[in-house]
Amino acid sequence: MPFSQLEIEGHSIVFLGSFNPQIFQPSWFSNEGLIRKEEAESAKIEVVHREIVSFSTESFRLEVLPERVLFSTTQPQFYDPLRDLALGTFRILRHTPVEKMGINRDLHYRMESEEAWHSIGNRLAPKEHWVNLLQEPGLKGLSIQGTRAGKYKGAIVVRVEPSGRIKPGVFVTINDHYDLDPGSGHGADKMLEALDESWKASLERSLKIAEGIVVDK
DSSP: OOOEEEEEEEEEEHHHHHHOOGGGGGGHHHTTTTSHHHHHTTTTEEETTTTTEEEEOSSEEEEEEEEEEEEESGGGGGHHHHHHHHHHHHTTTTOOOOOEEEEEEEEEEEEHHEEEEEEEEEESGGGGTTTTTSSSOOOOEHHHHHHOOOOEEEEEEEEEESSSSSTTEEEEEEEEEEETTTTOTTHHHHHHHHHHHHHHHHHHHHHHHHHHHHHHO
């Protein structure tokens, strides 16, 4: 069995809808009690504009566009606090129109050898189907979509490709996507319900999917 080691990971929560970027500044989060005053004061501001706001703190990064809000962290100990931050933000902004949400996880695995690294591509995209069509075929990227059980509409999209940060390494990204019916009028409430109820299962499922890809049982 090829050995693999998870070395780099990250998690993000994405909301799609209609937003006012200028609201989402460190001082607002601090004033609303969502982050500590010290964390707000030390935040690294990347850009503040009516069309985009982006900043990072010691625990998370935020990027807001008129149609998209992204909460992200690369530190596993802040995964649950990231969820709590997203929940707290939109419980305050509960009437904000939100139509879609993604609970996303990125994982970079180091493989024990080049041979083990190639074995992933050989298993997911067997080369015998390509040898008469291409010279030296190899897996560049593969996307697979599946349905998700439960009451929330959406899908799970998994992408696998060589890691750009670890060699020999494999990058797996999982998008756990949630949809609201157009014009449902729920504002952010329905998505917050989905986030709160689905969070633990989504984290466990994403890791199980990734490990099922990099570990040939």
